[in-house]
Amino acid sequence: MTLTAKDVAEITRLLEESNFDELYLEMDGLKLSLRRGADATTAASAASTVSAAAPASGPALGRGLALATVPPAADDPNSVGVTAPLLGTFYRAPKPGAAPFVEVGSQVEEDTIIGIIEVMKLMNTVRAGVRGRVIQILCQDGALVEYGETLMRLGKTK
């Protein structure tokens, strides 16, 4: 039995709906490694492992499951990650239903607010820290983010 792209998509959906953040599956010489909210580097290696067996369409990873849609950070000296300064619930918008602080492609200044991390009703703003453009958003709205977790990747303006 081999995994088809459809199978991978199905597994991905199951992971999405579960409480787990990581999944490792090994069968018939195929190694599948999925991780929720992964940073670009991890996602890239996970994706390439998958594509070895399921080259067709690539798994349809949903929101929050990062895929290698951008070049890994290591390859791009102008790309920087914005990390969570503390553990909490990450919000992309100032309040439910409001427009997100930033979207992929948004221009940001050093002090632009890119999100909020809530710890027991206490809202902590997260700022971009550099001048540039949002390349990738790695954490979904309302998700638990850990200390040091990469929330977004920004392309620095030279």
Next chain:
Amino acid sequence: MEIRRILVANRGEIAARIIRTCRELGIETVLAASEADCDSVPARLADRTVCIGPSRASESYLRVETIVQAALGVRADAIHPGYGFLSERAALARLCEEQRVIFIGPTAAQIESVGDKLRARSEAQAASVAVVPGGAVESVEAAQSLARQIGTPILVKAVGGGGGRGMKLVDRLDDLPHAMELAASEASAAFGDARVYLESFVTRGRHVEVQVLGDGQGGVIHLGERDCSVQRRYQKLLEESPAPGLSDEIRRQLHEAAVRFAKRLAYRGAGTVEFLVDTTRDRFYFLEMNARIQVEHPVTEAITGVDLVAEQIAIASGTGLRLTQSDIRPQGCAMECRVNAEDPSRDFLPSPGVVGDVSWPSGPGIRVDTHIAAGSRVPPFYDSLMAKVIAHAATRSLTLERLRRAIADARVAGVATNLAFHIAVLNDPEFQAGGVDTGFLARLLERSPLKTETVARG
């Protein structure tokens, strides 16, 4: 309520130990770890690890809101606080109560009643449990008058205290004002509470504590006592059960006093009632209650066969007490050595670093609770406990021999350890005779100062 997922809000050997019981019970675990501990042995044992903050405990393990937020975020049903850190902070228990996360421990109100040492004293008196002569003092004048009544030597202790901090010994009444000032400022810095009280100092006292389990409804059982008299500056080093050389009558009275005290609070969960046994007068006094699982709990587990963490979880989930007093039948003797990364030849200076080769003892009647494997780090931010080696056998002398062989077998490279010091204690005739008082270790160190030994690095 059924507990299916527990956030373990601690680190080190106790985190690993809690996770092991959870695995046995089929409960998922999420370890709340600081940056320094994200690739530790407990992190590998847990089903999941969340990084709660930087290495410094004040920015991670001691953050009440962060811990509860982490529990909510990972949808944990309960938080196990372990010992130390937030285990006896009423604020954590209270926030858990508000957020409907089960706190595996007593109620916030119970933590407050035993955390305030003066309140605990009056609860003890109300439960007809003797307390050490002494009491609260509002002023230096009042202190001097009380001190004249109870006589010297006297201990000045912090109301919010523990672990020897904010504690001063006074031999002459003239020194009392200065000692009170020192104790108050230490207590204020360590516990945010400058209040102090006086207690008569028992020169030849033994530290004997009784393990209890309460269902929170007034049902309380005890699981025997532990003797923790081998201490250095109020830090326990070696513990055993049963306490050697106590008369059956005193032992029974200790157990009953502990149960009376816990019943009065309708105590919930695992707790320990500490007593000072005055060996010269064959009397005992209430010292304090520890509202948490204790470092030395495996000693009790060895002789009773009860998994105390499993009982904590059962009580927290509302199952109540699964054991009656008659189910508790202690067998044989158990003894525990705390293996620390510290250098006895340099005044027990902590020795953090990266551990090289490690070999922990094993064999019949030996248990090792540890989070240290080859390559593990002993970070400088936390206590230096690396492992607890527990021996269990039919008699005290067999236990002692077993423990000595086990300690001699232990190998830890890369950091200094107190293993050789443990051997010295286990070889000491006074210790072997049993029933040493809390001054034993200081006398041993004075008698045979430790040679500076070279520590293998690598």
